[in-house]
Structure formats: structure tokens, C-alpha cells
Amino acid sequence: MNPTASALLLTAPAAVPLAVAGVHALAGRHPHTPAAIAPAPAQARRASTEGTVLVVEAPRPEPTPTTRRRDWAGLVSPCVILTCGSLLAAGIVDDGPRSAYSGLLRADALTAWMLLVVGTVALIACGTAPAYLRGERASGRATERTVWRYHVLVQAFLAAMCLAVLTANLGVLWVAVEATTIVTAFLVGHRRTRTSVEAAWKYVVICSAGIALAFLGTVLIYYAARQAGIAEAWALDWPTLVARANDLDPAVTRLGIGLVILGFGAKAGLIPLHAWLPDAHSQAPAPVSALMSGVLLSVAFAAVLRYRVIADAALGPGFTRVLLAAVALLTLALAAGLLLSQRDYKRMLAYSSMEHMSLIALAAAIGSPLALSAALLHIAGHGLAKAVAFCASGHILQLTGTARIGRVRGLLAKAPATAGLFGLAVAALMAFPPFSLFASELGIARAGFAADAGLSWATAAALLLVLVAFAALAARTARMLLGAGSPGEESRSALWPLMLGLFACAALGTALGPLTDLLHAATQAIGG
Numbered sequence: 001m002n003p004t005a006s007a008l009l010l011t012a013p014a015a016v017p018l019a020v021a022g023v024h025a026l027a028g029r030h031p032h033t034p035a036a037i038a039p040a041p042a043q044a045r046r047a048s049t050e051g052t053v054l055v056v057e058a059p060r061p062e063p064t065p066t067t068r069r070r071d072w073a074g075l076v077s078p079c080v081i082l083t084c085g086s087l088l089a090a091g092i093v094d095d096g097p098r099s100a101y102s103g104l105l106r107a108d109a110l111t112a113w114m115l116l117v118v119g120t121v122a123l124i125a126c127g128t129a130p131a132y133l134r135g136e137r138a139s140g141r142a143t144e145r146t147v148w149r150y151h152v153l154v155q156a157f158l159a160a161m162c163l164a165v166l167t168a169n170l171g172v173l174w175v176a177v178e179a180t181t182i183v184t185a186f187l188v189g190h191r192r193t194r195t196s197v198e199a200a201w202k203y204v205v206i207c208s209a210g211i212a213l214a215f216l217g218t219v220l221i222y223y224a225a226r227q228a229g230i231a232e233a234w235a236l237d238w239p240t241l242v243a244r245a246n247d248l249d250p251a252v253t254r255l256g257i258g259l260v261i262l263g264f265g266a267k268a269g270l271i272p273l274h275a276w277l278p279d280a281h282s283q284a285p286a287p288v289s290a291l292m293s294g295v296l297l298s299v300a301f302a303a304v305l306r307y308r309v310i311a312d313a314a315l316g317p318g319f320t321r322v323l324l325a326a327v328a329l330l331t332l333a334l335a336a337g338l339l340l341s342q343r344d345y346k347r348m349l350a351y352s353s354m355e356h357m358s359l360i361a362l363a364a365a366i367g368s369p370l371a372l373s374a375a376l377l378h379i380a381g382h383g384l385a386k387a388v389a390f391c392a393s394g395h396i397l398q399l400t401g402t403a404r405i406g407r408v409r410g411l412l413a414k415a416p417a418t419a420g421l422f423g424l425a426v427a428a429l430m431a432f433p434p435f436s437l438f439a440s441e442l443g444i445a446r447a448g449f450a451a452d453a454g455l456s457w458a459t460a461a462a463l464l465l466v467l468v469a470f471a472a473l474a475a476r477t478a479r480m481l482l483g484a485g486s487p488g489e490e491s492r493s494a495l496w497p498l499m500l501g502l503f504a505c506a507a508l509g510t511a512l513g514p515l516t517d518l519l520h521a522a523t524q525a526i527g528g
Contacts, residue, residue, distance in 0.1 A: 006091075007100035009084045010107055013115055013162035017077040021155035024148060027070060071130035074151060077158050078122035085115030093517045099168065103237060106168035109521030110376075114165040114302055116515075117380050120504060121294040121387045122158055125287040127497030128391040129154075132286055135398040135491070141191060150190060150285065157183045157291060161299050170236040173303055174211070174218050177267060180296060181207045187288045188280045199279035206276040210266025213259045214303075220256030221310070224248040238306055245313030254319060257311040260304070261323055267300030269354045270361060271330045278338075281350035282403065286394020289346065293353045293390060294383035301360060301379075305526045308364060312527055317367055324365035325458050329465075332358035336465040339472035344403045345396070348476055349389050352429055355469045356382045356437075362462055363444045366451050372523045374443030377508065381436035384505040385428035388498045392422035395494060396480075405476050410485025418490055419481050421498040426477045428505050430470050436508035441466070 089112035091098060097108040107115075133150070136142035142150075160183060164176035181204065189200030218236070225235035228247035234240040241248075266273030281289045304324075311320045335354035342348045356378065363375035393403075395418050400408050411419035428435035448459025512519060 006098040009088050010100045010105040010166055013081045013084045014159045016080040017155040017159035020077050021152045024151040071133055074126040078119050078126050081115055082119035085112050085119055088112045089518045093521055103168055105166050108525045109518055110525045111165050113522045117383050118161055118295045121383045124387040124497040124501045125290040128494045129287045131491035131494035132394050153183050153187050164299050168238045170218055178211050188284045190285055196283040199283040203276040203280040206273050207266055210263045210273045214263025217256040217259030220252050224252040241310050245310050248314045250315055253314045257307055260307045264300045264303045268297045269357050270327050278347045278350040282346040286390050290387040290390040294387040297357050298379045309527045321365045324361050328358040328361035332462055332465045336468040339469050343405050345405050346393055346403050366447045366455055368447045369523055370443055371447035372526055373519055374440045376522055377436055378440035381440055381505055381508055384501045385425050388501040389425035392418055408480045410483035411481050413485035415490045417495055423481050424502050426473055430473055434509045435505045439509050
């Protein structure tokens, strides 16, 4: 692959979403017909005449063809990300990593794997967005202006995540992860209700504290690199730091790595800075929750995996092993306990994300090739299943008008297709075969029991906590799906992305096929 083609493939995943965001921003400058959508019957104006309440229903304007095209234009970016990820994966497996712009952008096997995950989850989220936004408009919860803002922010969100996985410079990595915080804060508060604005502020404050810790850690790694004689231009270059890790000061490196793990761990939903996650994921629009839970958490943890390689080379594996195992078990215990008392199905899915990220962290703590391969497979499987679950939950919320588990009954009778896909997604999250989470959790368990005695006990404790989470998810999902009900209206156009996600998750659990070599190469890239 020539340098020009490599530069194009490394640039496009971040540049194209920014270009699409720019197109949406320019389109938003033109006046819209109407500025607000007419209210739904439940929100219609009421007038009282001699004690009689009259409900005045205004007609619901249908989205114009231009509006529909703008809604579907969001699929351009996921397709480009998937295409670039696939081409990079093919080249990397054959010829090794690619770089451009003097090493600022670099793609190894882990980069290609993460791009494929980001692109696939984005395809599911952006594919369900038109039907979701149509429901929001019809119910009066969205106007053309808020939809325009939604599209701009989602595309900027995708660009920031792609930059985070493509850059080889740890400073740019920090900037990209911070950019995701800024962009998604506006998406969490998209509806501008009291609870959504409160969740957005909570998200900003907690994640900013975490990112500040990651910044301090990055500065300390830079200081250690400069003290080791690494040139200023390369002091935050990941391949250079990995190659010169033995020269880094152990005390400074230990402190820097600890701060980085806690800081980026906050974005990954790990203890102690995890409290933003259930509020933000439950208040954000469903496609945004799918992106945040499905890939943002994993992108943040991919940064932890990068730093882990440096730490293990500079300090030995013991430091990150103890830190990651402790964080994983504490997060898993908290998530399992909160799942038992959960009454909101979107928050239930958010706590499930904490459960799965803790399993990925445990696999990183184990650190064997089997464990790291299982962690990467778990990242992909969790992203697919959680994207389907959150997108389906958005349609369930529009159908039932409530996120309370106790008020939702008989979904299989009311909306059999949506309910069935939601149930299958939860089954995938509970690691039922043939979904890939079964294979990845089995791999993590095997690797844990094959490790030393301390990790074996940690793995056993983790499996017990996973069983608690399994029981909580099963009981609450069954309560929502079963029971009597009258058939309701379902959006058929929103079903194909959900079916695609479940099919991909099941396919990964059955056979990796052409992804086998890429997974092995990605495992080697992070020290497996």
C-alpha cells in the first residue's frame, strides 16, 4: 500500500464524519418550516367550557423529503469507517502497521479492530436514528432545530472516537477523548428536561475530573520520557515509548500510569469515577446511548490497553495486574448489586455496561494471549449486543411512554418484532450461545483459572458476581416481555439494523472467519 493510500485511509474515518457534520451545520442555517412540531394528542392543548374538557388535536406534519434525506445521510460516516477499517485490516495483517503525517496517525491491528467495532455499532445507531427521530418529532419532543443539532453532534462524536483510536500520540489521544466528553454532554442533555440537563452536568463534572487525572498522568509520562533522553517531538509517541520503556523512571511511570488508568477508567465506566454512567446513558437519546455504551466505553479502555503495554515493559506486569483486577472486581460487585434493585430498563442496560467493562478489565489484568484475545472479542460482542438493546429500548420507550420496568408488560404481544430483538439482545448480554459474549466470557474464565492463584480466586469471584447480574437481567427482562397486551404500531424501518447487529454478534460467536488473523495481530500489539 503506497503512502498516499495509507494517509487517505487513516484520515477518512475522522475527516468524513466532520465533513458530514459540516454539511448538516450548513443545512441548519436555512429556515425550517415549522420551527416546532405540533404536539401529540397526549400533549395537546386543553380548554374547559362549562366543566367539559375539550382536547384540541393539531395535525402532525410529516417530515419533508429533505428532512428524511438528512436523517439517512448519517449512514455515510459508518460506511466510510467500516470500509477504511476493513482495508487497513487487510493491509496490516499482510504488511504490518501503517502511519502518516510523520507518525501522528498510525494504524496497527488494534486500531483496525476498534475501527471495525466503531463502524458497525455506528451503523446500527445511525440506521435506527431516522425511525427514532420520526417518533420524537411526532410526540412533540423534538423540533427540526434540535434534530439538526443532534446530527451535527453525533457526527462530531464519531470523528472524535475515530481520532482517539487512530492517533499514535498520547497527547492527541487525550484531546480526542476529552472531545468526546464535550460533544456527548450536549447529546445527553438533548431533550432539555430537568433530569437530562442534570445528567449532562453530572457527566461533565465527573468525566472532567477523570480526564484531568488522565492529563496529569500523561504529563508525568512525558516528563519520564524527556528524562530518559527521548526527543521532545517523540516523548508522547506510543511506539517510541514502548521501545524505550526500560529507560523510563519507575517511580514517575508508576504514578503516571496509575493516574491514567483511573482517568480513562472514568470514561470506561469503572470505579471510582463511574457515577455518571447510569444517568447519562438513561437520559441520552437511544442511538446516542448505543454509541456511548457500545463504543465510547471501549475506546476509552483501548487507551488503557495502550498505556498497559508501556507499564508492563517499564515496571513489569505486577503493577497493572493488581490495579486492574481490583478495579474490575469492585466495579463488577457494584454493578451486580445495583442491577438487583434496578427499576428502570435503560439504567439496567447502563449497569450491564459496567459489568461487561469490568470483565474486559479483568481480562486485561490476567494479560495472557487468551485473555487479551477474549477481551477484544468481548469489546466487539458487547458493542453489538448493547447497541441493539439500547436502540430497541428507545422504541419501547416511545411505544409505552415509560422507562419503568414495573409499568411495562406484555411487550411480545404489543410489539413482537421489537420485543423479540430486545430479548435476544439481552440474551446476548447474558452470554447465551451462539452469541460471541459466550465465547469471550468462556475465554476469560479459562485464562483466569490458568493464571496464578490470586487471579484464579479473582476469576471465581467475578463468575459469582456475573451469575448475580445474569439473574437480575433475566428476571427484569422476562417481566417486561411476558404478559397480555394488544398489538401496537412498530417501525419496520428500524428493525433491519437491530437484526444486523444480532446476526453479527452471533456470527462472531460461531466463527471469526477472516477476522481471526486480525484478532491475533491485535492481541500481539497489546502485549499478548
